[in-house]
Amino acid sequence: AQSVTQLDSQVPVFEEAPVELRCNYSSSVSVYLFWYVQYPNQGLQLLLKYLSGSTLVESINGFEAEFNKSQTSFHLRKPSVHISDTAEYFCAVSFTGGYQKVTFGTGTKLQVIP
């Protein structure tokens, strides 16, 4: 079985400040890791993913996440947030085999304060 834990349900941060959204997972086998973002009244959109190779992955809008196998973590970071980053962020994990079932965390609401 696999599971994902996002300990922070809400994270308020001032504009242009750095932010880290935490994600820990548990799995007995190899996994793929994802971060999705959900804006109000929309579906989830892929932000970035880790499949293999370099443990640091980046998105086109300045977010990055680092896969840490020893700590089973995949925290999401951004050095300077913008108002438009206000959204809910979901960490997800999937098996690398079988039908690659995707398990989502409970989400973290990022509120950027002007």
Next chain:
Amino acid sequence: DAGVIQSPRHEVTEMGQEVTLRCKPISGHNSLFWYRQTMMRGLELLIYFNNNVPIDDSGMPEDRFSAKMPNASFSTLKIQPSEPRDSAVYFCASRNPGQGGSPLHFGNGTRLTVT
């Protein structure tokens, strides 16, 4: 690419009525998922299809829920009879599992309110 298309965007119905939610996946994606999102329970996987065949329906809450995928370009999720506790946002997502680690592509959801 029009993305995953869901209809209707909003549905308000009375308890006991039948509700049908519709989904058109991205062309070429042969895996389709139905999720339900609520404040209390977060994002829950209801059912998963691969090549139009239901593979995992363990998340379907009870017999009032049923899902079909008659062809590669259309799926429905039906609730009969509906109850107030079914109120939620229902998402459809598709993926091409032939690509390892391929992400899910979500529709904009159907917000269901059962009064």
